[in-house]
Amino acid sequence: MSPEKHRLGPVCAVVGDDAFLRHEVRLSLARLLDTGDEQGFAVGTRDGRTAQWRDIADSLCERSLFGNDCRTVVVEDADALVKSYRDKIEQFVEKPAANALLVLELTTLPGNTRLAKAITKSGSTIRCSVPQKGKELTQFTKLLKDWLVYVAREECEVELKRPAVDLLLELLPTEVGVLYQEVVKLSLLSGEKKRIDADLVRDHVGSWRTRKTWDMIDAAAEGRAADALSQLDKLLAAGDEPHALLPQMASTLRRFAAAARLFEQAEQRQQSISLRSALERSGMVPFKLSQAEGQLRQIGRPRAKQLYHWLLAADLALKGHNSTKDRARRELEILIVRLART
Numbered sequence: 001m002s003p004e005k006h007r008l009g010p011v012c013a014v015v016g017d018d019a020f021l022r023h024e025v026r027l028s029l030a031r032l033l034d035t036g037d038e039q040g041f042a043v044g045t046r047d048g049r050t051a052q053w054r055d056i057a058d059s060l061c062e063r064s065l066f067g068n069d070c071r072t073v074v075v076e077d078a079d080a081l082v083k084s085y086r087d088k089i090e091q092f093v094e095k096p097a098a099n100a101l102l103v104l105e106l107t108t109l110p111g112n113t114r115l116a117k118a119i120t121k122s123g124s125t126i127r128c129s130v131p132q133k134g135k136e137l138t139q140f141t142k143l144l145k146d147w148l149v150y151v152a153r154e155e156c157e158v159e160l161k162r163p164a165v166d167l168l169l170e171l172l173p174t175e176v177g178v179l180y181q182e183v184v185k186l187s188l189l190s191g192e193k194k195r196i197d198a199d200l201v202r203d204h205v206g207s208w209r210t211r212k213t214w215d216m217i218d219a220a221a222e223g224r225a226a227d228a229l230s231q232l233d234k235l236l237a238a239g240d241e242p243h244a245l246l247p248q249m250a251s252t253l254r255r256f257a258a259a260a261r262l263f264e265q266a267e268q269r270q271q272s273i274s275l276r277s278a279l280e281r282s283g284m285v286p287f288k289l290s291q292a293e294g295q296l297r298q299i300g301r302p303r304a305k306q307l308y309h310w311l312l313a314a315d316l317a318l319k320g321h322n323s324t325k326d327r328a329r330r331e332l333e334i335l336i337v338r339l340a341r342t
Helices: 019-033 053-061 079-094 114-122 134-154 162-171 176-189 198-204 207-221 225-237 242-268 275-282 286-319 325-338
Strands: 011-015 045-047 071-076 100-106 124-127
Touching (some): 011 019, 011 114, 019 176, 045 053, 053 071, 053 100, 134 176, 162 176, 176 198, 225 325, 242 275, 242 325
Parallel strands (some): 045 071
16 A cells, blocks of 8 residues: 555544454554554554553654654553543544544444544544454455465465365354464465465364364463363374474464564663563464463563474474374473473
8 A cells, every 4th residue: 555545644443353453454554654663653552441641642742753754652442541531532633733643443433423423534444343244244255365365375475275265264253363373374284385275274174173273272381281281182082193283383382482582682682672562573463462471471481492492302303203193292292291380
C-alpha cells in the first residue's frame, strides 16, 4: 500500500476479538506510515485498562527528534479507556492534534454511537472479527485461502497447493491464528520438496491430534513435565512419529531461545526491552504472546540460553544413533524433562 493513497485520519479504530488479526493490522499500519521504527510505531503502546487520557493526549502532541513527523499512540484493550474518557476522545476526533494518529484496539464499537460515527466520518474503522455466516463469511474464506498461500510462499518459502488449503479449512476452525500456525508447522514437515499438498495435510492435521500436539508443547514450556509426557504418549500411540514432533517443538523453543538472546543483547547495550517485545521480535505468533511470556519466565534465562544446544543435540541424535522410534522417543522425553519446573 502507498501512504498517499490511504488516509487514516486522526483516529483508527481496530475493532474485534481476533488478537492475531489485530496484530497483523498493526504491522500493516506500521508499513503504511513508514515510521522507520522496528517496533512499528514511533510512540509505543499504552494499556487502555490503566492509561490516563491526559498522558495519551500529551504523547500525541509531542514531537520526536527521530522518525517521521506522524506521532502515533496505540492503545491496547481500549474499551475501558473509551468508557472513562468517551467525551474527550470525541473531542480529539473533532479537533485532533496536527500530525497525530490515535489507534484504539477495541473489542466492540457499536456503529450507532456518536464516537463510532465520528471515527467513520474523519478516521478509519478496521474490523478484526471472523464473519459467522452468509456472504461475508464466503468472501472472507476466499481471501483467507489466498492469504495462506501467500504466507506459505513469502514467509515459509514453500508452495501451498490449493487442494491442501481447502482441506485445512475442512479440518480446522476458521481461526486465522490457528491456520497460520498450521501452515508454519506443515512447512517444517515439507522436507526437500518444499511443497504442502493434501496428503501432507491429511497425515499431520486433525482436530484431536493438532490440539494435543500444541497442548504438549505448551505443557513442556510451562514446566508441566508429567502432562507433556502424557500427551506425548497419546500422540505416539495415535501414530505420530517422534521425527515429526521434534520440528514442531523446535519451532516454538527456538523462538524462546531467540527472545532470551535479544533480551540479553539489549541489556548489554544498556537498552530497555520487555520480554513481550523480545518474543514478538523472535517471531512468536501474536495470539500466543501473553501465554509465551509466562512460559519464558518459567523456563528462565539459564535454560533458555541452552535451548539451541539441546535442540541441536536432539536433532543429531534422531538422525544418528537414536534414530529408531523408541530411542527417538527418549530424546523427546529428555527435552521435556529438561524444561520441567525446578
